[in-house]
Amino acid sequence: MxxxxxxxxxxxxxxxxxxxxxxxxxxxxxxxxxxxxxxTFAAALFFIITLLSRAAWPTxxxxxxxxxxxxxxxxxxxxxxxxxxxxxxxxxSVSGLIAALQPLLTALAAPFLVGERLTGxxxxxxxxxxxxxxxxxxxxxxxxxTALLKTxxxxxxxxxxxxxxxxxGTIYQKRYLQTGDLRAIAALQYVGGFLVVMPLxxxxxxxxxxxxLEFALAMGWSVLGLSLVSIMLLLYLIRRGQxxxxxxxxxxxxxxxxxxxxxxxxxxxxxxxxxxxxIVVVGVWLTNRKTPVIV
Numbered sequence: 001m002x003x004x005x006x007x008x009x010x011x012x013x014x015x016x017x018x019x020x021x022x023x024x025x026x027x028x029x030x031x032x033x034x035x036x037x038x039x040t041f042a043a044a045l046f047f048i049i050t051l052l053s054r055a056a057w058p059t060x061x062x063x064x065x066x067x068x069x070x071x072x073x074x075x076x077x078x079x080x081x082x083x084x085x086x087x088x089x090x091x092x093s094v095s096g097l098i099a100a101l102q103p104l105l106t107a108l109a110a111p112f113l114v115g116e117r118l119t120g121x122x123x124x125x126x127x128x129x130x131x132x133x134x135x136x137x138x139x140x141x142x143x144x145x146t147a148l149l150k151t152x153x154x155x156x157x158x159x160x161x162x163x164x165x166x167x168x169g170t171i172y173q174k175r176y177l178q179t180g181d182l183r184a185i186a187a188l189q190y191v192g193g194f195l196v197v198m199p200l201x202x203x204x205x206x207x208x209x210x211x212x213l214e215f216a217l218a219m220g221w222s223v224l225g226l227s228l229v230s231i232m233l234l235l236y237l238i239r240r241g242q243x244x245x246x247x248x249x250x251x252x253x254x255x256x257x258x259x260x261x262x263x264x265x266x267x268x269x270x271x272x273x274x275x276x277x278x279i280v281v282v283g284v285w286l287t288n289r290k291t292p293v294i295v
Contacts, residue, residue: 007233014230016256019092020264021226022083025218028210031083032201037209038219039075039194042227046187055181058188066176067185071192073169080197081162088155092261096254097137098159100129105167125286128279133254136276186231252284 255277
């Protein structure tokens with residue numbers, strides 16, 4: 001079984017745990033403080049890997065700049081916004097729904113920014129994915145308390161900004177970082193993420209951390225499972241396939257988060273959520289399947 005075949009499923013499984021870790025780590029550290037440490041460890045890890053493997057660093061100033069800027073979008077604004085919003089009370093299912101709008105935004109922007117063209121099946125797959133997510137998540141949205149919605153307006157808006165940021169970062173990555181060693185690029189991207197979250201943490205957070213086993217477990221998984229393995233898979237998928245196809249995998253993340261929330265936190269797993277997940281799977285398959293070339 002080749003990496004091309006297993007990478008999408010593995011990425012979805014790993015990436016979906018990011019919402020679980022955000023909720024799990026919330027009682028033990030401020031979100032931006034946690035991410036500042038995570039990005040520091042991740043950057044150091046990738047720098048060591050790059051040096052030991054003698055991977056090539058970017059050869060131009062523009063190459064270094066593009067790597068850092070892409071990290072600002074993919075890590076700093078995106079993860080910073082999502083983690084802060086969840087810490088402020090936005091339910092994981094709602095945050096997942098917002099994040100799942102990214103493929104639609106990416107697919108709409110890709111033709112203008114990187115010249116990709118969507119096929120008919122890809123368009124249908126995007127629509128099915130959005131419909132399936134709506135079916136899976138809408139009952140939970142309708143059940144939210146009105147008071148909670150009022151207090152969560154700003155965190156919800158921040159979550160939307162984060163979604164737009166990862167869509168822009170994905171396209172930016174595809175346009176400016178098609179060459180270069182992924183290990184070196186990843187190291188610089190975490191520097192970019194740090195440059196966003198650390199100043200914000202110093203500004204709005206008391207930098208509180210509860211140094212216990214739970215915090216250590218959350219940090220360990222965040223650095224190794226998410227920042228190392230899943231990000232390398234994402235960069236690999238972006239480089240190997242179309243932007244819209246790589247982005248469409250996030251359609252599966254939201255249902256995966258719902259299932260994991262049910263397993264770990266006892267959140268309800270409803271019939272609409274199960275049916276919506278099946279529709280999402282069909283939509284992702286349509287968007288990612290390779291269309292034969294007619295000569």
